[in-house]
Amino acid sequence: MEIKVLGPGCAKCKKAEALVKEVVSETGIAADVQKVTDLMEIAGYGVFATPAVVVDGEVKCSGKVPKKDEIKKWITK
Amino acid sequence: MEPLDDLTCTACAGNRVHEKQLRRPAWMYVLAAVAGVVLWWLVYGKLRWLAALLTYSLFRIPAGTSLGSSVEFFLYDTPKVMMLLLIVVYGVGIIRSFFTPERTRDMLSGKSELFGNVLAALLGIVTPFCSCSAVPLFIGFVTAGVPLGVTFSFLISAPMVNEIALALLYGLLGWKVAALYLVTGLLIAIISGWVIGRLHMEKHIEDWVMQIRAGAASGQDETLTWHDRFVYGWDAVKDIIGRVWKYVIIGIAVGAGIHGFVPEGLMASIMGKGDWWSVPLATIVGVPMYSNAAGIIPVVEALLGKGAALGTVLAFMMSVIALSLPEMIILRKVLKPRMIQVFVGVVGGGILLVGYLFNMII
Numbered sequence: 001m002e003i004k005v006l007g008p009g010c011a012k013c014k015k016a017e018a019l020v021k022e023v024v025s026e027t028g029i030a031a032d033v034q035k036v037t038d039l040m041e042i043a044g045y046g047v048f049a050t051p052a053v054v055v056d057g058e059v060k061c062s063g064k065v066p067k068k069d070e071i072k073k074w075i076t077k
Numbered sequence: 078m079e080p081l082d083d084l085t086c087t088a089c090a091g092n093r094v095h096e097k098q099l100r101r102p103a104w105m106y107v108l109a110a111v112a113g114v115v116l117w118w119l120v121y122g123k124l125r126w127l128a129a130l131l132t133y134s135l136f137r138i139p140a141g142t143s144l145g146s147s148v149e150f151f152l153y154d155t156p157k158v159m160m161l162l163l164i165v166v167y168g169v170g171i172i173r174s175f176f177t178p179e180r181t182r183d184m185l186s187g188k189s190e191l192f193g194n195v196l197a198a199l200l201g202i203v204t205p206f207c208s209c210s211a212v213p214l215f216i217g218f219v220t221a222g223v224p225l226g227v228t229f230s231f232l233i234s235a236p237m238v239n240e241i242a243l244a245l246l247y248g249l250l251g252w253k254v255a256a257l258y259l260v261t262g263l264l265i266a267i268i269s270g271w272v273i274g275r276l277h278m279e280k281h282i283e284d285w286v287m288q289i290r291a292g293a294a295s296g297q298d299e300t301l302t303w304h305d306r307f308v309y310g311w312d313a314v315k316d317i318i319g320r321v322w323k324y325v326i327i328g329i330a331v332g333a334g335i336h337g338f339v340p341e342g343l344m345a346s347i348m349g350k351g352d353w354w355s356v357p358l359a360t361i362v363g364v365p366m367y368s369n370a371a372g373i374i375p376v377v378e379a380l381l382g383k384g385a386a387l388g389t390v391l392a393f394m395m396s397v398i399a400l401s402l403p404e405m406i407i408l409r410k411v412l413k414p415r416m417i418q419v420f421v422g423v424v425g426g427g428i429l430l431v432g433y434l435f436n437m438i439i
Contacts, residue, residue, distance in 0.1 A: 008212070008407075039212050039410055043289050048178040048217040049210040063178060063205060 001031040001075060002057075006042045007050040016051035016065045023071040031075060106303050114164070121160055128153035147337030154329045154375060157248055162318055162325070162371070165244035169203070170313030174306040176204045178214055185231070186222040190274050193227035198266035201234030211404060215411055216286055225282070226274020233424055234266035237399040241321065245374040250381065257435070258391065265395070265427035272423050281416035324372030332379035339383050348385035348393075355389045356432035360425060363396025373397050392432030399424055 005020055007013025017035050024031045036042060036054075045054060049063030053071070060066070060074045128149050132138055138145040181204045185197055206214070211232060218228040238259060246255040301309070348355055377390050405417055412420070 008210075039216075040285060040289065042213050043216040043220075043286075046217065048182065048214045049205070050213060063210070 001029060001055065003031050003033045003075065004036050004054040005033065006036045006045060006047055006052040006054060006062075008037055008039060008042070010050070012065050013051040016053065019065065019068060020053060020071055023068055023075065027072060027076060029075055101304065103303050106307060117160065117164055121157070124157050124160075125153055127156075143337040145337075147333045150336045151329055151333040154249070154332065154378075155326060158245060158325050158329065158371075158375065159318070159322070161244045161248040162241065162321070163314060165240045166314050166317050167310045169240040170310030171306050172203055173205050173313065174301055174309040176200070178204055178206070178210075178217065181231070182218055182221050182223060185218065185227055188224075188227065190224055190226060191271060193224060194230040194267045194270045194274070197223075197227045197230035197270065198234040198238070198263045201231045201266060202238050202240075204231075204235065206235040211407055212411055215408070216289060219282065219286065220289055224274055225279055226270045226272070228270075229273045229420070230266045230270025233269055233399060234263060236401075236404070237266065237395060238262040241317065241371055242374065242398065245371065249374055249378040254387070261391075261431045261434075262395065265399075265424065265431065269420075269423040269427055273419060276419065278416050278419060281413040281419075283411050283413060286411050321371035325375065328372040328375035332375040335376070335379035336382060339379075348380060348389045355386070356392050356429055356436065359389045359393035360396040360400075360428050360432065363393045364400050365402050366397045386436050388432040388435030388437070391435055392428050395428045395431065396425070399428070 003020055003024070005013065005017040007016065013035075017033070021033050024033055042050065042052070045052065045059055047059060047062045051065060052062035053060045053066055053074070055074050061070070131152050132145055132149040133140050136148065138148055181200045184200065185193055188196060215228060215232065218231070219225060243255050243259060246258050348359065373394055377394055380390055381387065400421060405421070408420070409417060
């Protein structure tokens, strides 16, 4: 599984990244978590507001720090 | 601060019975909201009395001294500002849950210019926006067919005219100043965006932007329940107050110092309306300063109290908030230098006009 956290590096983006990593290690799922800071790449996902979370190429949320149980739902399916 | 605790409880209770509460009827939320507001109002009305009590009876600072006046100012303004922020951020947070940047874009794309500028400036107040997503938002808007000028109206209005600024202005300077700020801020956003649109500067957008084919929309168009909206509002309170409380306290402390110790009328000689250069100077000084409304307004209040002119102070404040260096550096990634210059020129010009106008009429 490939998870990308999109964000140029503001406080909320860092928080989102930390949360995603936390959930991944808690659930023990083999997932590759990447932080995407490149604006061109972020824009390429059609994301308007950061932070955004992309799981296997699908944008799951944007413009907010997701809640832990939301993240869990996305990655355990 | 009792009301804070009270509202915290409503929100915590919401979290605990998360599953059950999802199905509660809307009237219960209305009832809880009304009860919360009434309680808030009762406490809010007692703040001045409480500050005086603490300063002169508990701390035994003699009335009429500089220290007493500073301490009372601080003890009155801090809870007042925090309470105002609490209720306004909560309320606007709930309103914001109805708007997303995606929805705003859909409303704006294909709109005619002038009407689009007005709509964009208004939507800028309620659309959730953080200046670090200015670039993705810019790209999303422009590639989806929102006119460039309309996009700028949004980008100018969103950081400048916001609930934090309005709540603080209302609480510290009264509804007239808050209304003036709201109207002039919107006008600057509308007119600047319109001018930028008229100048047809599309070729001054960095080339890579237009080549992006924005991908599929993000998959979060789920409908929210009322419970979700209240949670959303409460999250906004935690997030915003968590970020700004330090600035508010520092701002009020500086303001309290000015209030108690700076002699009356000193500011009139520096930031008064007499000299033509005071407005441009205030605007220029504001650019490199990067503060949010929460930190700057308590200082503004104190400056006004010492005779600074309202127009000069408003120009300073708008410049600090709307023309920030960090935001320009971010925008440079999508805009060529010429376009940044025009942006600064047009918005700066608007701010100067507001400054002179208020110095003239008030």
